[in-house]
Amino acid sequence: MAASWSEIVILPRGGQPGPGLRLMVPELADEPAAQRALSAFVDPVTEVGGVFSAWGTTTSGEGADPSGEVRADGSGQRLYSVGPLPGVTDAIAKTALDVLADLSLVSAADAAGAQGYAERLRVEADVSDPEARLASLFNPLIERGRISSRADVWRYSGEAPPSVRLAGDEVGLVLEVDLPEDDEALLQLSREGIPGPEGKGRGPLGFQLNDLHAIRDHFHALERKPTDIEIETLAQTWSEHCKHRLFNADLEGAEGGLFKTFIAGATRRVRAARGADDICLSVFSDNAGGIVFDDDFLVCDKVETHNSPSALDPYGGAMTGVVGVNRDCLGFGQGARPILNRYGFCLPHADDPSMLYRDRAATSALPTARGLIDGVIKGIEDGGNQSGIPTPQGFLFFDDRYRGKPLVFAGTVGLMPRRLPDGRDATVKGTQPGDAIVMVGGRVGKDGIHGATFSSVALDETSPATAVQIGDPITQKRLSDALIDELRDQGLIRALTDNGAGGLSSSIGEMAEETGGAEVWLDRVPLKYPGLSPWEIWISEAQERMSLAIAPEHVTAVIDHFAARGVEATEIGRFTDNGALVATYDGRRAMNLDMAFLHEAPRLSLPVAPAPAIAADLVEPDLPExxxxxxxxxxxxxxxxxxxxxxxxxxxxxxxxxxxxxxxxxxxxxxxxxxxxxxxxxxxxxxxxxxxxxxxxxxxxxxxxxxxxxxxxxxxxxxxxxxxxx
Missing domain, CATH: 3.30.1330.10 (PurM-like, N-terminal domain)
Structure with a gap:
């Protein structure tokens, strides 16, 4: 963390209402450095800027306009400040630091470590209810907001950027978990999560009762208790979000499950009927599905929903949806370039006045209907526009029954050569024993924990705010360019996949199926801030992170390629063939899971009720002229x-x-x-x-x-x- 700071403030010119920005960055050296920074960030036609440091003040244009103050009668201008909570991705600050590093105004280390903070400012005049207006501008789950004036920000505050301060009591701590004989106690564990050292549950696990029985029996046979990281890994891997267990459940008339009978089965029959005219190249086996484009190229497609995250944080939920399906295309085969995005929203009407809460005490409010609509639209906008991917197609449907939980669809189509320069089939990837595990992209933090299990259960007061993230499309764009433009065609990557809703647990657990095992060194994983425990490092998702399988002799070259693009890559383990998924921290074993048990969740068996008869006595309404x-x-x-x-x-x-x-x-x-x-x-x-x-x-x-x-x-x-x- 830098020892001292400069504050860069940008406001509308001439005392006018409008948007602005306040950046906290490592201290700029002197007035010439401050002027160069202002030249990079301030539009002199519409904005005025200032740099405030312990050594003095530098401005561009006129200073703070005294007319922009709140008058004695309470009227006049107010300035609303909104910034991310500590630990939440701050993409604006990160981009600003990259610009300053390119200008040699801050160190590359400070830029890489995201040592900064950004607050969005908005100057407005004569708002009748300033507190209500502030509440409409930010989401308290991921942001903080305040009301001030121009004069409050047009000065040196001497503040340091807000940062995550973890007690560090759980660093390296691995807990053993008791699995009681009582079924109600088991279900309570599933609802509330594993109790931490203070006794409070960590968040929902989403297990069914038969899951918990199977886990208890498995570890009884091993004559030991499971660790917290083992339970969390099973919860992620067996979640509805990751395993689609409802689609795979046994049903009367579809004993193989809905997916195998009506989706995969129907596709298989169509492909067989088309014979030589079949255009499908890869279906139901990778991060996306691939079909023929022409003799030399294929296109892949992936659509998914981000409903629960969008209900809590509409902007973050929608953005992480679209950048997530971008990564699914990047992780298809040897890597496909995203060529277009799609969207779909089922939302309440904007004028719906109802307020909904996650808890019975009505203390934890969901976003307003207007906030929900604005947030998901903005999330798809930033996820696509900032990534350089067109968004030409989508739909919008309104019904007030989507007030509590919207439907938010995000899709991406990618393009990839059918064969690589060395002649290999580009849809084929394969991990081999001994391959290095390389994590590339965003660092690990508390945001993104329990994304998979949270998305698999009903939304309530236990739904963790840490499951909601903000993506960083610009970092992901750099990651995408390095993968597609350099590494793929050089044959340096054996296999790759997205860090899905379970983070490293999700990606490495899936890739290790091919070899039959993996060993991960959790203490080597780059962190956003110190103080995370092993289980948090293992299951936390990041929106711009992927896991790669790299032949040992290519590891250095791959890491150097990413570094040249400004993307961090780190070797964190090895793939093995010993039948176990192992994780260590400082040389101590935190997890040792049998691969077969990990990937064989108990099948659900669900009853089938006949569909209700459609009423035949529909009355034709009286219509006006x-x-x-x-x-x-x-x-x-x-x-x-x-x-x-x-x-x-x-x-x-x-x-x-x-x-x-x-x-x-x-x-x-x-x-x-x-x-x-x-x-x-x-x-x-x-x-x-x-x-x-x-x-x-x-x-x-x-x-x-x-x-x-x-x-x-x-x-x-x-x-x-x-x-x-x-």
Whole structure:
């Protein structure tokens, strides 16, 4: 941590309302250094800037405008400051430090260690309820906010950036966990989590009762108690989020499970029927699915939901959704370049006044309906625009029943050569015993803990704030460029995968299936701040982090390649073939799990109830005059134009836009868009979607059939051939 600090403040020029910024950075050396920093950050036409340090003040333009103060009658301007809580990703500060390091104004070490802090400022005039306005500007789960004035920030405060201060009592601490014979006590353990040294549960584990019985029996047979990190690993691996256990459960009429019977089974039958015309190259076996683009390239596709995280933090939930599926494409085969993003929102109406809470005492509020809408839209915007990936396609659907838990879909399409320069099939990757485990990207912190188990249970007062993260798209863009532009085609990577909702536990646990084991050295994992315990290091997710399998002789070259891109890479273990997943801390064993047991969660068996009969006595409503009826229908939120939303999402970056999201003379949103990913050859990718939420309530089968039918018709209308649809 730097010993002293400079504060860079940017405000609207001329005392006008508007946005601003306050940066806390390692102390700038002198006035010339401060002027160079202001030149980099301040727009002299619309902004005024100042650098405030212990040695003095440097400004660009006029100083603080005295008219920007709160008057005696309470009117006048107020300044709202919002910044991340300690430990939450601060992408603005990190980017600012990178700029200052490029200008040689701060050290590379301070920039790499993210030694800084950023507060977003907003100057507004004559707000009737300033406290309510402040509450609408930030999410207390991940941010802090305050009300002040221009004069409060236009000076040297002498403050240090807020930082995480952990007691450090659990550094290196590995606990043994008692698994009681009483079923209710077992379920309490699942709901509340493993008690820490202070006796409080760490957060939900999401186990079923038969899971806990299986775990207890397994460790009884081993004649030892499980450690906390072993229980956390099983919870992550067996979670609904990671294992899709409901889709794989035995059901009457689908004993192999919904997935194997109706999804994988249907796909298998279609592929067999198409024979030589089959366009599928990789399905149900990797981070995304891959189909033929042309003789030389393939495209992959991945869509997932981020519903629970978005209910707590709409911005972070949506952003981590889109950058997460970006990484799924990066982790497909030997690595695919993301060429477009997609989105989908099922949200409450913006004017819904209801307030919802996570607890019965009504002390922990969920975001307002307006805050939920604004947050998810902004999250997809920043996740795509800042990554240089176009976002041409999506949908928006309103119903107040999504007030408590929205549906937030994020999707990415990637492009990859079918063969690498050395002739290998680019969809094939394989970890080998002895390969080094290299972690690349963001450091590990408390944010992101219990993401998998939290997403697998109902939202309530025990839902941990640490499960919600803020992504860092710019770091991920650097990671993506290093992977795709350099390492993939040089053949330096054996295998790679995203650090999913379980962090290192998720990625390394999956990759170790191929070799039959792994050993991880948790004390070597780079941390955002000291004080994390072994189990936290192991299961904490990071939005811009991946795990790689690298042949030992290539480790140094790979780490150097990433360093040249400003991305941190660290060797943290080895893949083995001894049948065990092992983790150590300072040479002491913290985990020793049998690989077969880890990846064989007990199957669920669920009852099946007949679908309710569809009422045949539907009454046709009395309709007003046709013109008034048409106007009323057109005024419905689900039929209105989405131009303001679409224009926020950059669909022109990468220069491949063909059929754009706003179409026709009236420039209304279309049902499908077309992107040309390779400008030097013919061929394009058409994308669309369809859903019928209200029909789903009455007849899910009919809703699914209609959705597939409508999506195919929309693709055909956009010019896509039916035999190339997937």
């Amino acid at each position: 046709r013109g008034a009826c048409l106007l009323a229908v057109m005024a419905q939120p689900n039929l209105r134009g989405r131009t303001p939303l679409i224009r926020r999402y950059d669909h022109e970056v990468q220069a491949g836009s063909v059929l754009k999201p706003l179409q026709g003379q009236g420039a209304v949103h279309g049902d499908a868009t077309v992107v040309r990913p390779l400008l030097d050859r013919p061929g394009a990718v058409a994308v669309t979607q369809a859903l019928f939420p209200r029909l789903t309530e009455r007849d899910p089968y009919a809703a699914a059939v209609n959705a597939v039918d409508l999506a195919l018709r929309q693709l055909i209308a956009a010019g896509a051939p039916l035999d190339r649809a997937a």
